Amino acid sequence: MKGSVYKRCNCRDQDTGRLLGRRCPQLKRANGSWNPRHGAWHIQCDLPRRADGTRRTLRHAGYLTQDDATADLLQLKTLLAIPDRSDTTSQVGLGDLIEHTISTDGRLPDIDTVRRALQTGTRLIGQPTVAEWLDQWLAGKRNLADSTRSKYAEHIRRHLIPHLGQLRLDRLRRQHIAAMIEAIIERADYVQAIRESGDKEAALALRGEKVTGATTLHRIRATLRAALNAAIREDLIAANPATHIELPSPRRPRPLVWTPERVRRWAADGTVPGPVMVWTAEQTGRFLDAILDDPLYPLFHLVAYRGLRRGEACGLHDDDLDLTAGEITIRWQLLGEHRTPTLARTKTESSDSTIALDDDTITVLRHHRTAQAKRRLAAREPWPTHGLLFTDPDGQPLQPGRVTAHFQRLIPPAGLPPIRLHDLRHGAATLALAAGVDLKVVQAMLRHSTITLTADTYSSVLPQLAKDAANATAATIPRAQRQ
Structure with a gap:
């Protein structure tokens, strides 16, 4: 030329x-x-x-x-x-x-x-920006669970587009992604430091901002990697720059029991020893006794006894109950924090299963059905036909975020140390293990995909349970003398 x-x-x-x-x-x-x-x-x-x-x-x-x-x-x-x-x-x-x-x-x-x-053989012209491709990729995803789509959208909106969106897709490089990860970590460290500093004015300015941890970083990278793999299949790029990005290893938080010593320390200076805390059987009983007259008592009872997730409990339908057989079927989940809740199917086959009910829970749910039928008959407006078991007083679906907030408000009057609503689920597993229930049975109750996940999650309480089992076994052996 x-x-x-x-x-x-x-x-x-x-x-x-x-x-x-x-x-x-x-x-x-x-x-x-x-x-x-x-x-x-x-x-x-x-x-x-x-x-x-x-x-x-x-x-x-x-x-x-x-x-x-x-x-x-x-x-x-x-x-x-x-x-x-x-x-x-x-x-x-x-x-x-x-x-x-x-x-x-x-x-x-x-x-x-x-x-x-x-x-x-990738395309030479017509390359979209990262932001354009991410929006196109998510819009084209079919058969995606609502909760998964919501998480993808959050990762794209809060992190990927602000940091990478302006780049042309074929010019996205590993160093761009590494710089995004570093910026997210620095921001999380800053937010955490402000909240721990005692500066109320500065903390107020950050109200509502989430601290992005290692687990979320892995999920953000996974979202980007999935979108870029799709771009490879469309011949938009030749390689995936998100594949070999180093991230901090996520640490699965281990449940810790509110022992008497931990409760005394919390009462003295407000110390909460871990992100996941569970009540003892006695503390769980005190809480349930204290809220017997609360409209959501049956829901919290079910979570505490059988370990349902919040969305699963809120999305439970009346026809999911078979009180004669003493079991419930988990098929639906109600999603949404601070917006109109969305009913969706459970994400995996392991989540979609049948759970046996104990006699106390059967009684509680039977009474709840009777009370709900009375409210339906007394309602001035037509009762919604969604078929949900737990509802607002007027029959409308529960707002999951408000259920969590309501749970938190019920704890102080009961005189108990703090836990999250999800920790009631952990507590159900911990109490079952303490009662001698086999780990495989607990896995089925929680609907974990593998027994390894169950054992890993509750590794902090298993050693004490093993010691208790050993002492119980030793106590059955009659001895005339002990050293």
């Missing part, structure tokens, strides 16, 4: 008004050297013909020095030499890419990027 470097300006002939271009006498000094204060350097080069066969020539201006223009002309000729001359499709695509990149970015395409794209 022919090419040239030249200098011109926008001066006009005083008589004709025509542009002088390369003929302007001010372009050179009296000694014949180029005048650096007048005009600009240009390059001109023939490009491969368009798909319709018409010729095209690239003219690009704005270079301050001849060397800059010469370097770009050399880069242009290197680009044009990459595809095989017999590969007409690649030749046309490269010409389109060069024209597009010059017109939009004001610069030539990267040589290595073009070479890699031609070698792998």
